Amino acid sequence: VRLGKIARRFFMPRIVSTLVYYIRFRCFISPRAEVDLSRSLTIGKRTKVSSFCKIKVNGRARIGSDVSIATGCFVGAAQGGIEIGDFCLIGPNCTIVSGTYNTSRLDVPFAKQGRSSKGTRIGHNVMIGANSVVLDGAVIGDGVIISPGSVVSGRIDTKTVVQGNPAAEIFRRRA
Amino acid sequence: MDSLDDVIADVLGVAPTRLADAMTPEDLPVWDSLNHMRLITAVEEEFDVSFTMSEIESIQSIGRLRELVAGKGGDE
Numbered sequence: 001v002r003l004g005k006i007a008r009r010f011f012m013p014r015i016v017s018t019l020v021y022y023i024r025f026r027c028f029i030s031p032r033a034e035v036d037l038s039r040s041l042t043i044g045k046r047t048k049v050s051s052f053c054k055i056k057v058n059g060r061a062r063i064g065s066d067v068s069i070a071t072g073c074f075v076g077a078a079q080g081g082i083e084i085g086d087f088c089l090i091g092p093n094c095t096i097v098s099g100t101y102n103t104s105r106l107d108v109p110f111a112k113q114g115r116s117s118k119g120t121r122i123g124h125n126v127m128i129g130a131n132s133v134v135l136d137g138a139v140i141g142d143g144v145i146i147s148p149g150s151v152v153s154g155r156i157d158t159k160t161v162v163q164g165n166p167a168a169e170i171f172r173r174r175a
Numbered sequence: 176m177d178s179l180d181d182v183i184a185d186v187l188g189v190a191p192t193r194l195a196d197a198m199t200p201e202d203l204p205v206w207d208s209l210n211h212m213r214l215i216t217a218v219e220e221e222f223d224v225s226f227t228m229s230e231i232e233s234i235q236s237i238g239r240l241r242e243l244v245a246g247k248g249g250d251e
Binding site: 147161163169170171172174175 | 209212213215216227228
């Protein structure tokens with residue numbers, strides 16, 4: 001299986017995943033994007049993944065419909081999985097991950113300590129500004145706006161606007 | 176409790192003495208959409224008032240903000 005994944009990543013022309021995902025899900029993956037061909041990845045209708053994005057799938061990943069992922073984004077789904085709701089707008093060069101390295105031991109290099117993954121959940125209709133980072137364990141409610149350059153690692157209430165590192169609420173959206 | 180000018184000055188990073196009723200976001204480059212939201216949140220918390228979305232959109236000058244806070248019983 002590992003060999004198959006390596007072969008798919010290195011030798012398969014990108015246009016193949018563009019076509020496969022279009023036929024399976026009716027979504028639009030740029031031929032210049034690098035999206036793992038995996039049964040664990042589901043993508044909703046009309047979702048767009050722009051050029052130079054990379055979507056790595058080592059766990060379950062679900063991207064909703066009508067999502068737009070701008071150029072240069074990295075989505076890394078580890079064991080805990082990633083869920084992105086419908087109608088999300090993800091700006092250029094964002095990073096969304098659902099795994100991290102363990103760091104509890106001082107006598108062992110990080111790379112030898114194994115990894116952990118709690119999973120990352122992004123609600124519906126979330127706007128993520130350019131260059132933002134969403135870390136493992138983040139739970140983002142519906143209708144949230146994440147200001148460009150923010151780093152999100154915890155729980156974000158629905159319909160809020162957050163900014164900074166760590167991202168903190170600066171405004172509550174209202175009618 | 177800080178005065179309204181102190182809160183505005185703190186959020187926008189300008190001296191309170193520079194603030195005038197006629198001052199608009201065009202006069203203060205730092206008064207962008209994000210800082211506008213930070214400003215509204217800071218004023219609401221400090222003066223225990225609440226603005227509607229249309230009021231928030233109508234705040235296009237320091238004078239308008241002062242008027243709204245005074246109208247809602249916020250003590251300047």
